[in-house]
Amino acid sequence: MMRKWVDRALLVLGWGALIAAVVGIVLHIVNWQQKPMVLLASGAMWLMLGAVVGLALILAARGWRSAVAGGGVLAGVLWLVVPSYIPESRAADGPELVVLQSNILFGQADPAAVVAAVRDNTVDVLTIEELTVDSITRLRTAGLDNLLPYVYLEPAQSGGGGTGIYSRYPLRDTKKYDGFIMSNISATMEHPQRGPISVFAFHPIPPNLHFAAWSAEMRRVDEILAATSAPAIVGADFNATQNHSAYRALLDGPFASAADQTGDGVLLTFPADRRWGPVIGIDHILVAGGVAEQIRTLTLPGTDHRAVLATVRMDR
Secondary structure (H helix, E strand, C coil): CHHHHHHHHHHHHHHHHHHHHHHHHHHHHCCCCCHHHHHHHCCHHHHHCHHHHHHHHHHHCCCHHHHHHHHHHHHHHHHHHHHHHCCCCCCCCCCEEEEEEEECCCCCCCHHHHHHHHHHCCCCEEEEECCEHHHHHHHHHHCHHHHCCEEEEECECCCCCCEEEEECCCEEEEEECCCCCCCCEEEEEEECCCEEEEEEEECCCCCCCCHHHHHHHHHHHHHHHHCCCCCEEEEEECCCCCCCHHHHHHHCCCCEEHHHHHCCCCCCCECCCCCCCCCECCEEEEEECEEEEEEEEECCCCCCCCEEEEEEEECC
């Protein structure tokens, strides 16, 4: 009798986990236009883990017919998730480019740590969000300009609206885009071996602060990237995860996610200043005309985002 009740309890829990996984799948695949649903979709991958938990519980309860349904749900999750963990098969044969993307939390990131990350990893391009006038001075004092002497900076006096590009190589054709609340910028980097490479630094407004603006800004980013020719690099805090259709739309054209190319899948970057974080990945590096060979996150003291570091091999 006890075993019967245990099996029933396991089945109920298992079905609850499967339902959570189905909700995660739906949150992922639907192009939501409602703020609550978009915010919920940020964590869809955690709900999808319910497919594994649910199937395990159902099997433990020997619910064989329910296990068939559980297997179907798990197959759906794997269909959505696994491609991001399969490295790109092709290789590039051009020069190497090391890219660092970092949101520095209203300019509060430790400047010495930022400079050390650039120096220790021989970074060629740094895209930086929430750049302030004061933080530019602190980064310069710490020696950033000695490592990356070419810059295009659109800082804010305070807050999170500033954005910048630091480069080892000369920059030209700098541009600040309209249609955004915060600074979203680009420049053309003159690489000594590859020639001109477009570099973008994007930072759409968070959807929880201004959902309509975030939606419009993500569409604007999509328009900009769709009109861009390779080679190009994007470093961004999109305030969007892989579970957002607005982010995945950016990958329909010439750009690919560096984390997808390396098979590293979801890189968790936010919030990095909590004991339980980070839990979502909203910082991204995108590549057009090249293949990322390595990617990882870095912890920088003083900011609530992990930085993203990628080694990219450009096409000739």
